[in-house]
Amino acid sequence: QVQLVQSGAEVKKPGASVKVSCKASGYTFTSYGISWVRQAPGQGLEWMGWISAYNGNTNYAQKLQGRVTMTTDTSTSTAYMELRSLRSDDTAVYYCARDQVRPANFDYWGQGTLVTVSS
Amino acid sequence: EIVMTQSPATLSVSPGERATLSCRASQSVSSNLAWYQQKPGQAPRLLIYGASTRATGIPARFSGSGSGTEFTLTISSLQSEDFAVYYCQQYNNWPPAVTFGQGTKVEIK
Numbered sequence: 001q002v003q004l005v006q007s008g009a010e011v012k013k014p015g016a017s018v019k020v021s022c023k024a025s026g027y028t029f030t031s032y033g034i035s036w037v038r039q040a041p042g043q044g045l046e047w048m049g050w051i052s053a054y055n056g057n058t059n060y061a062q063k064l065q066g067r068v069t070m071t072t073d074t075s076t077s078t079a080y081m082e083l084r085s086l087r088s089d090d091t092a093v094y095y096c097a098r099d100q101v102r103p104a105n106f107d108y109w110g111q112g113t114l115v116t117v118s119s
Numbered sequence: 120e121i122v123m124t125q126s127p128a129t130l131s132v133s134p135g136e137r138a139t140l141s142c143r144a145s146q147s148v149s150s151n152l153a154w155y156q157q158k159p160g161q162a163p164r165l166l167i168y169g170a171s172t173r174a175t176g177i178p179a180r181f182s183g184s185g186s187g188t189e190f191t192l193t194i195s196s197l198q199s200e201d202f203a204v205y206y207c208q209q210y211n212n213w214p215p216a217v218t219f220g221q222g223t224k225v226e227i228k
Binding site for chain 1: 217
């Protein structure tokens, strides 16, 4: 069965960086993409960007350009999302989700990783 | 950026009744529209993609319709497990990008 398992909760200070991992299993990793979506406390869903697990091509949300980097390691079927220069409004649950060969819709989701940014 | 607007913000419905949720796009997204259900403390769950195709394992009481800028999610007879927040999402932009609506909370009346 398809599973996406994310790394654990993080607490970071403003200005720091965080890197969240998402290990995929149960499907051919390189046949799909991975999107990252975040959700601030009590708020809606915000798409952060997409990466092709086939060739590493990326599309990032304009709002996060320059602060976010998405990568994959096909040898371990793991996707990574790094967010730099953290601010308090980056506090959110971060989800990875299986996507298509271009940003589309998300049929399987990770369990979420809470990132708290606080001084 | 394409803005997705959902209405109403909250929908109060009795179990067994029909629920109709709306989603409007600021410009045409063709049929590149998905719906998700999210319960507290859980990740979202894909219900509908391509505006009207049910995802794997989704009960037939969930149906989607619309194209262009106006879309509807209908839950024909609400079950207790259907009380949740529902989000629409478009994926029609080029360069590729995704935007979500702000969500509709379906609560017990």
